Amino acid sequence: MSKKLGVCIITGALIAINAAYAVPAMQVFKSNAVAVASTEVTTSQAQPDEKDAVTLSVSRATIGGTDIIAPTSIKVDANSTVWSVLQKALDDKNLDYEYTYNRKNNALYVTAIDGIKAGANGTTSGWMFNVNGKVIEDSPNNIKAVEGDKIEWKYTKDGGKDIGTN
Template identity: 30%
Template structure:
């Protein structure tokens, strides 16, 4: 009878949760890094608090200045979309986000349902999240928009179908 002995060398293995991974492995920005800037704001709600769901009338959901995430730079990875960078930003900053995947809707793009517990319709029937890149509303899904070096991405909460944030769903489509 032959016996085989297997020797297993155990080294220090660190197992991280997804949240821990994003907190410890955010890309360091170097001199030659391509970057994008991301911000998340809900300041339009400040003038519409009467429309906001009562359970959300708290500073942890709507900060006094309306800024959920101030302008922050992130490394742009090859092929990154607006959704990819937003997803990294909210995970890194531990900001709640809920979305519908691109396979789950007719538009074939991810759809942001809520950020920081603020959802579509949380502040009236014309409210929800919109995004702009370099000051313009692209008019198509966030997982379809490929970013370029130095792009500036802004997520803004609208209480009036975009009219209160400098864009309108209907004017962008026509």
């Protein structure tokens, strides 16, 4: 196991433990999205020249099935984060998600997407993300999403080995 992956797994575990004590209950969201005049999420692949957009995908390939969200173009602004981009896409698709949040550390950990939960396929299974192919060792709410980024969320069964993070 690489040192970076070990740090990522330990950080995720600590965030989950801290969040369990800092937040009395897991946050569960069932989207009640309302249509608005300006659509922020489209189902087309983002093009490099597309203004103010990132490409987001959510994959469960390690456990079979199709992508939960195929590569999708999402508009971003100066306040957008990896987390806010994921929330926009999940809400638009009316998909459930769960996460824990630790206020003390401003750390967020995604514990489930579309019913697929961290820990359901072993102690090192869960959701990981990368930006432009690089695994980030920080909370998704702390990472800015900027025009042209490619954000990928992937479910791993073995701490990232099966999705090529080490």
